[in-house]
Amino acid sequence: MGETCGVDETLRASGELIDELGRIGLRYGDAPPVVLPTRPDVVIVRAGSVVVKAHAPGAGREPLAARMRAVAGPELRGILLEPVTDEVMSAGDRLVTVWPAGTPVDPEDPDAAPWEAGARLLAGLHAVPAGALPPLPPAGGPARVGRTVARLASGPAASAAERVVRRAFDSLPGLPGLPGPTGPQSGPGLPYAAGERPAGPCSLAHGDWHLGQMVRVRGEWILIDADDLGVGDPAWDLARPAAWFAAGLLEPEVWHRFLAAYRAAGGCAVGAGGDPWERLDLPAQALTVQLAAAAVAAAGREGRELDEVEQVLIDSCQRIVRFRSACHSADTQ
CATH class of the missing domain: 3.90.1200.10 (Aminoglycoside phosphotransferase (APH), C-terminal lobe)
Structure with a gap:
């Protein structure tokens, strides 16, 4: 029973995370959110013209924020995709970023x-x-x-x-x-x-x-x-x-x-x-x-x-x- 409760909690947390990513997608995107396949430690939701990414558990906010500032600047334009916003958001204990699809x-x-x-x-x-x-x-x-x-x-x-x-x-x-x-x-x-x-x-x-x-x-x-x-x-x-x-x-x-x-x-x-x-x-x-x-x-x-x-x-x-x-x-x- 203990293992079953653990699985249920994980599924519930994943559902809550996806729901929150969907709400962020609706804020920036132009279509209903859809979960995309990706590696197990990351969750990605597409909302039309944007994708919302929940980064892997334990990702550091400051390193990610520094990287977001770099890719949002003009020096990497045309080389590395520029984010929709350089803000690093949160959904539960996950860091979240928003990108063009x-x-x-x-x-x-x-x-x-x-x-x-x-x-x-x-x-x-x-x-x-x-x-x-x-x-x-x-x-x-x-x-x-x-x-x-x-x-x-x-x-x-x-x-x-x-x-x-x-x-x-x-x-x-x-x-x-x-x-x-x-x-x-x-x-x-x-x-x-x-x-x-x-x-x-x-x-x-x-x-x-x-x-x-x-x-x-x-x-x-x-x-x-x-x-x-x-x-x-x-x-x-x-x-x-x-x-x-x-x-x-x-x-x-x-x-x-x-x-x-x-x-x-x-x-x-x-x-x-x-x-x-x-x-x-x-x-x-x-x-x-x-x-x-x-x-x-x-x-x-x-x-x-x-x-x-x-x-x-x-x-x-x-x-x-x-x-x-x-x-x-x-x-x-």
């Missing part, structure tokens, strides 16, 4: 995926000096890896896949805000140490870029979701497609088109020429670990075995462990 990437039509448009938008974002914007927190990419891995079981309760993912995570050099094996580090090709802000124009990063972070508005593609926008290493914004390519899950032709478009647009994360993996290797490995951790957690929640793609990510984590072990052995000889 757009048309997302169609997951059923991979051939039409806007890889080049995404690359050009990221290059434009990375060219905006962070100093031209209101003060921003660190970009959220590196810290997200640790948070995702931390949700996995550890010790005797961990599954074989969970143990592989944790070994891969522990093999990576220490990252800002993550409990790496040797603590925070910095240096060529590595993310910046905790508390540091990279100098120069290449210091602004989206923090969680993938094709789901793009919509078409008035006929043009634009980036969305400022939840992880901040100061950091822009190479992390290329890390997800790099990780998929390295794992064999993204066609080489697509990856090379994406990278070529980014470089042609002046993208600074990997330079105009040379080996991009000098900058992408660690972020791509870290994103592989994050994706694998999320896949294992999802399979556990759904009570199923890993699917083929998820198993590929676990196999990639095993290769990361072998690679990092070989690097460590070479360094100590």
Whole structure:
């Protein structure tokens, strides 16, 4: 009975939250509110020309407010979607923001995926000096890896896949805000140490870029979701497609088109020429670990075995462990 009451309370709270988001949508929008599918920790309601987003539980008001001020200004216009209002509202214990509605990437039509448009938008974002914007927190990419891995079981309760993912995570050099094996580090090709802000124009990063972070508005593609926008290493914004390519899950032709478009647009994360993996290797490995951790957690929640793609990510984590072990052995000889 206790479990049933808990579920009922959760459903009641979700209904109350959706009702409040609907009321906000009616205030700014022009159609009856409809709940949109999204990830489990976020609730999004569309009301015609606007969407109302309830951010994940525990989101900080001040970091989100700083990010909203940044995207509401002229410096990111045409690159990152401008909100309907830069006000951060509340619905119960959730922070809420309001945005123009757009048309997302169609997951059923991979051939039409806007890889080049995404690359050009990221290059434009990375060219905006962070100093031209209101003060921003660190970009959220590196810290997200640790948070995702931390949700996995550890010790005797961990599954074989969970143990592989944790070994891969522990093999990576220490990252800002993550409990790496040797603590925070910095240096060529590595993310910046905790508390540091990279100098120069290449210091602004989206923090969680993938094709789901793009919509078409008035006929043009634009980036969305400022939840992880901040100061950091822009190479992390290329890390997800790099990780998929390295794992064999993204066609080489697509990856090379994406990278070529980014470089042609002046993208600074990997330079105009040379080996991009000098900058992408660690972020791509870290994103592989994050994706694998999320896949294992999802399979556990759904009570199923890993699917083929998820198993590929676990196999990639095993290769990361072998690679990092070989690097460590070479360094100590």
